[in-house]
Amino acid sequence: MATPKHSPTTLAKRSLRAVWHPCTQMKLHEDVPPLAIRSGDGAWLETETGARHLDAISSWWVNLFGHGHPHIRTAVHAQLDTLEHVMLAGFTHEPVVRLSERLGALTGLGHAHYGSDGASAVEVALKMSAHFWRNRGQTGKTRFVAIAGGYHGETLGALAVTDIPLFRDTYAALLRDCTMLPSPDWRQAPVGEDALAFARRQALLLEAHLAQHHASTAAIILEPLIQCAGGMAMHHAEYLRIARELCTLYGVHLICDEIAVGFGRTGTLFAHQQAGIRPDFLCLSKGLSGGFLPLAVTLTTDEVYQAFYHHDVKRGFLHSHSYTGNPLACAAANAVLDLFEASDVMAANAKLAARIDIAAENLRRHPRVRHWRRTGMVWAFDVAMDAADRRSPRAPIGMRIARAALARNVLLRPIGDTVYWMPPYCLDEEAVRTLVDGTLAALEEAVG
Numbered sequence: 001m002a003t004p005k006h007s008p009t010t011l012a013k014r015s016l017r018a019v020w021h022p023c024t025q026m027k028l029h030e031d032v033p034p035l036a037i038r039s040g041d042g043a044w045l046e047t048e049t050g051a052r053h054l055d056a057i058s059s060w061w062v063n064l065f066g067h068g069h070p071h072i073r074t075a076v077h078a079q080l081d082t083l084e085h086v087m088l089a090g091f092t093h094e095p096v097v098r099l100s101e102r103l104g105a106l107t108g109l110g111h112a113h114y115g116s117d118g119a120s121a122v123e124v125a126l127k128m129s130a131h132f133w134r135n136r137g138q139t140g141k142t143r144f145v146a147i148a149g150g151y152h153g154e155t156l157g158a159l160a161v162t163d164i165p166l167f168r169d170t171y172a173a174l175l176r177d178c179t180m181l182p183s184p185d186w187r188q189a190p191v192g193e194d195a196l197a198f199a200r201r202q203a204l205l206l207e208a209h210l211a212q213h214h215a216s217t218a219a220i221i222l223e224p225l226i227q228c229a230g231g232m233a234m235h236h237a238e239y240l241r242i243a244r245e246l247c248t249l250y251g252v253h254l255i256c257d258e259i260a261v262g263f264g265r266t267g268t269l270f271a272h273q274q275a276g277i278r279p280d281f282l283c284l285s286k287g288l289s290g291g292f293l294p295l296a297v298t299l300t301t302d303e304v305y306q307a308f309y310h311h312d313v314k315r316g317f318l319h320s321h322s323y324t325g326n327p328l329a330c331a332a333a334n335a336v337l338d339l340f341e342a343s344d345v346m347a348a349n350a351k352l353a354a355r356i357d358i359a360a361e362n363l364r365r366h367p368r369v370r371h372w373r374r375t376g377m378v379w380a381f382d383v384a385m386d387a388a389d390r391r392s393p394r395a396p397i398g399m400r401i402a403r404a405a406l407a408r409n410v411l412l413r414p415i416g417d418t419v420y421w422m423p424p425y426c427l428d429e430e431a432v433r434t435l436v437d438g439t440l441a442a443l444e445e446a447v448g
């Protein structure tokens with residue numbers, strides 16, 4: 001089956017004239033126009049022309065319970081009737097207080113600082129960490145350690161601790177220097193070494209670094225269990241456990257960036273819980289509002305909070321964004337937490353994941369599939385390239401798979417040669433079949 005190109009609708013044409021789309025070389029849209037979506041329902045998105053596509057990537061990993069979930073929708077509507085927004089400096093409101101109390105109870109991190117996007121939550125954690133040490137009189141602790149292949153966002157501070165050359169290199173001259181340590185990604189383990197042993201060995205490099213440089217290091221930032229944008233690189237929880245131990249030993253903050261992996265994606269509500277640890281800072285966004293509204297939060301400890309609590313204004317944390325703690329977004333987030341409380345989402349996801357694993361057996365065994373992997377509700381595999389692929393003047397393999405999958409009503413967005421699924425938690429039997437059969441057929445067409 002040859003992949004049909006979809007032709008631009010009027011809305012797509014208007015979009016190309018007026019909207020500068022994110023993370024996009026706009027010229028590529030000459031070949032493949034943006035899909036104009038008119039509605040979403042559960043795991044499905046419907047285009048202007050009535051085609052239904054399975055959202056296998058949860059609209060950039062934000063959606064948890066499906067598009068248009070009635071409980072979240074109702075909560076946002078109700079909030080709209082009372083208060084749409086008020087600034088959070090000098091004012092407060094019930095949805096933000098309730099959300100902060102609930103997040104504090106779930107994480108043990110009782111102080112919540114809000115923003116609108118993941119990158120802003122990372123900026124807050126980095127600034128707060130360095131400011132903490134400054135308030136403590138340790139002004140030399142201003143450097144950050146991050147992990148090779150990690151991703152933390154596109155603003156300059158977040159990009160400085162990101163290690164994705166495509167996003168970073170162009171702006172390298174604008175970025176602060178950061179130490180990147182080798183990743184515990186188990187695909188890099190030599191044959192015969194398992195994920196646990198590899199995680200322990202990679203943690204030795206962190207130990208060696210902190211032993212030498214702890215006096216100048218404010219924090220280490222990492223993505224617990226899955227480095228998502230770096231190609232769904234998965235690692236053993238032992239790395240987190242040791243990182244926590246080392247951070248405590250050497251007086252360095254641990255920042256867990258769970259913007260992509262929080263809210264059940266990895267099989268526990270938060271990924272770091274699998275290591276039995278508590279970070280000093282926890283960055284959350286994306287699933288926080290169930291994919292409804294932009295919202296981010298940086299959670300931290302009493303110890304950090306107390307270091308800012310002082311009559312001197314400059315010792316306070318003066319960072320702000322206009323829409324900080326927006327009531328509509330907080331209402332959506334409270335509704336998301338209601339859904340986690342109302343049923344055992346993690347147990348249901350474990351059943352669904354086992355069902356998908358069985359359905360995906362043929363895909364897993366495909367001769368071109370390497371490093372099949374899953375953590376919780378995130379699946380990934382790498383496509384083995386042969387010499388013909390490498391010589392081919394055709395589009396990159398990931399792009400070919402995405403196009404072929406779209407022709408089969410599955411929305412995929414491979415990262416390089418890595419194909420992944422991070423679907424909403426509401427897949428039914430039809431959706432599982434579409435996901436698995438569509439991906440397998442797309443792979444076969446793309447490598448054929």
Ligand SMILES: Cc1ncc(COP(=O)(O)O)c(C=O)c1O
Nearest residue numbers: 117118119151152153257259260
């Ligand atoms: C781990 C991680 N951190 C930070 C970000 C940045 O979030 P945002 O795109 O909302 O700024 C992302 C986005 O994909 C992410 O995956």
